[in-house]
Amino acid sequence: MLSFLSSSLSNTRQSLAQVLNFALVLSTAFMLWKGLSVVTASSSPIVVVLSGSMEPAFQRGDLLFLWNRSLRAEIGEIVVYNVKGKDIPIVHRVVRTFPEVEGRHKTVKAVSESSPTPPNMLLTKGDNNVADDTELYAHGQDFLHREEDIVGSVRGYMPMVGYVTIMLTVTMGSQKRIAKELAELTGSPPAGITVELANEDNLYEWKIFMDGPEGSPFHKGIFQVKLVLPTEYPFKPPTVSFVTKIYHPNVTNDDKGSMCLGMLKADEWKPSSRLAVVLQFARSLLEEPMPDDAVEGRIAEQYREDRKRYEEIAREWTRKYAISS
Incomplete structure (x- = not known):
């Protein structure tokens, strides 16, 4: 019995010593940080x-x-x-x-x-x-x-x-920024756009539904769009792709449906850009394509030289793929 009590007291003392040592390390680091702040006159030296x-x-x-x-x-x-x-x-x-x-x-x-x-x-x-x-x-x-x-x-x-700090800071900051923008977009979505998570456990992949703008060949169609955010967001741009097939010069005519947006290019992306603006710009391209920045050259050429035929095919694809019967 005495040996059991002695062992318990010993374990308690060891645990307290570890807690005190950890507290000492933290307090020392805090004092050093505050000392540097005073010497350098910087809140973050x-x-x-x-x-x-x-x-x-x-x-x-x-x-x-x-x-x-x-x-x-x-x-x-x-x-x-x-x-x-x-x-x-x-x-x-x-x-x-x-x-x-x-x-x-x-x-x-x-x-x-x-x-x-x-x-x-x-x-x-x-x-x-x-x-x-x-x-x-x-x-x-x-x-x-x-x-x-x-x-x-x-x-x-x-x-x-500081590369380890980068990974921790960027990941935490990225999740905070994404959660905030998601809340704003679900609470007050832009016209013609609905936003939700593709998977409730994954903040980095969104499922978007876009209504075809009135006056465009995509009118009355509902297009599903996938938005994928990198873990380095907002320092790296998201990618936007159409799950629903669409006949458009700025969207690849394949199973990937990748959308070409100038603002999402690595050399043009700005960390201050908001996802609401990205989605609004993507929807505006359904109304006014940018043939000079096309990923489908043949469709871009048709858009410039035979607009009527382009719109006929675009409406046909919209009826076939974007309008549920």
């Missing part, structure tokens, strides 16, 4: 690069060390900023500052209190992006404010160290 928009300067998974005690950011400097209402930090380069800097001595132009342009405003851009970041900023925001939006400037990095 260490961040991980989550996208390839700054390649080749930085790759996905690089660990960045930030400093936020500089009074201003200069053109060419790489900064990390948070957009209002979004949790994902963005690492991009400053390409323009307001007020402008003049002369070799970098004398800052005076800005009066009544000036519509606040001091120390920044415009940023990813080295690997075609356009600047205005579409990534919050609604109605044209520039970043140095004090309000900037988390810090990059002062050092370690390559690929």
Whole structure:
């Protein structure tokens, strides 16, 4: 009996010791993090690069060390900023500052209190992006404010160290973003579009039903569309394909039914794009195809040169495949 009690007490002490050691590790890490935050004046002194928009300067998974005690950011400097209402930090380069800097001595132009342009405003851009970041900023925001939006400037990095963090962050952020957009689309769907999950256990595959737009050869047809989201969403675009056969220059005329959308190409996709816009654009192509961006050249040529015959075949296919008897 005594040996049993002794063994139980020993196990309890070991369990408590493990809990205390774990708590000590967490508290030490927290104090180090807070210490770095105070020294660097940054709310997040260490961040991980989550996208390839700054390649080749930085790759996905690089660990960045930030400093936020500089009074201003200069053109060419790489900064990390948070957009209002979004949790994902963005690492991009400053390409323009307001007020402008003049002369070799970098004398800052005076800005009066009544000036519509606040001091120390920044415009940023990813080295690997075609356009600047205005579409990534919050609604109605044209520039970043140095004090309000900037988390810090990059002062050092370690390559690929944060790749595990990327996988965890991207997966969790992806699921949160997808769940939010799904709720919005099911609660208030765009006209002529119905959205549901293909499988209740899988957030990444959606089943869409599109009504053929009035005035198009697809009118009165109901088309089933499959939307598949990558685990890296919103940093990588979804794919859209027609399950229901359709005669259209922008949809492959095979069992895959892949739809060609310019906004879904890897080099044109923007993480700020919303799935509601993607689906609305896909439906708008049923009304106004884009023959110059076709995946079926023969159908595109027929659409341009013999519109009447194109519409006859499209209506025939709609009656055959998209209208239930």
